Amino acid sequence: MTAVHRAVLDAGGPVLRFDQPVLADNSVSDIPVITNLFGTTERVAAGLGVSIDKLDDLGEFLAALRSPTPPNGLRDAYSRWPMLKAALAARPKIVKSAPVHQVVRKGRDVDMTSLPIQTHWPDDAGPLITWPVVVTRPYGSSAEDVDLYNAGVYRAQVLGRNTVIMRWLPHRGGAAHHKSWAEQGEKTPVAIVLGADPATLLSAALPLPETVSELSFAGALNSARLRLVAAKTVPLLVPAEAEIVLEGWVSPTETAPEGPFGDHTGYYNPAKPFPVMQITAVTHRHDPLYLSTYTGRPPDEPAIIGEVFNRLALPTIRAQIPEIKDLWLPPAACSYRIAVVSIEKRYPGQARRVMMALWGMLPQFSYTKMIVVVDTDIDVRNWDDIAWAMATRMDPGRDVMLLENSPMDYLDFASPRAGLAGKMGIDATTKIESETTREWGQVMHTSPADAEFAADLVSRCFPDLKT
């Protein structure tokens, strides 16, 4: 299934539905597996409730939400997005009965091995839930206070009939909630939502401001209040329309080695300990679908989602570093390890200032090993343009900035020590004023009239030639 999904995703193909998936014991499940839901940027945008060309507006809205002094920005954004404002203000609707409770299995009837949870890669440690929306709330909150809820996508390894490992990285919202319960010696109530609606899935994956609840934001994207229902065995509300929900408790102390699993870097992660969760109920629709995806060397679905999210983040980044015109995190470089940024250059040393601002001010660039800064005539999404800028506007002795011992994710085995790595900034901008003593080259351009003449002549002489 991973190989089929990969081939279809690579070709920009449709959402896939695998009927009658074969389980580990060779029996056949009657629950179909859905993959490639977010296999194109168009589908990701649709999941956010907008078309591709409206993404920039949504990005402006997110920037306004993050603004430390919101009034003007937020008022402007709200006036452009009145439904978003109304929906963000509207609390999710709590309902008494829900499709996700059409079938309820508790206690001994819980058996996750009967779900078609994929083992994605040949050397994976076992079945892995890859598209869960993990719902938690902090210690001391009430189950009704949805504004305090966190929803994040954290993969979960299935250990047995009623046990999974919850892999929330330490800086995630779910891990922070877990810490608040564990400090009181209490287990954390958790709901793993499988097959949430697209807006909820994407809101859970988006790095939203702390003050915005993912569940309210999902309602805002859908222009409708999200419908929630009380879970059966944990004090939490869960999306009423989901396909499947796994309810349970994460231990304050017990951990188990998670992995190895193939990951977005294109390598298997080493096993690491993460908390263990006991599942107390599995609830689902009469005929549920199981949503899955693989993570692997790009392209994978998270890389496609990342491309859209990076576009959404641009206005937020520009609010901090206004000279940035465009920014690209190549999916092939794991979507965050290399950044290419174009700037309106006005003064010497500006490219270095931009590199340091990206690394220093914006947490999402902590693990970006290499930043290439170019002028605005360079298309940051075009490797040929980038190569030309580096080949003609950069001197390795002068224009490369190297740092040591800066933060890095533990998955980067190329860095000399776990968690600490070097960084490289390449200034491939035109050198101005004190940056150079030499006469700089003049870029050659074909005149528009000549270009038009040539295009016309070529198309008439060589009609089959693609120019």
Ligand SMILES: Cc1cc2nc3c(=O)[nH]c(=O)nc-3n(C[C@H](O)[C@H](O)[C@H](O)COP(=O)(O)O)c2cc1C
């Ligand atoms: C398919 C997919 C799988 C992911 N797996 C994990 C994971 O295993 N652990 C993790 O901490 N984050 C994972 N993430 C990233 C988080 O979901 C994402 O950063 C999210 O914004 C975290 O939400 P939070 O800030 O509320 O914790 C994954 C994202 C996607 C799209």
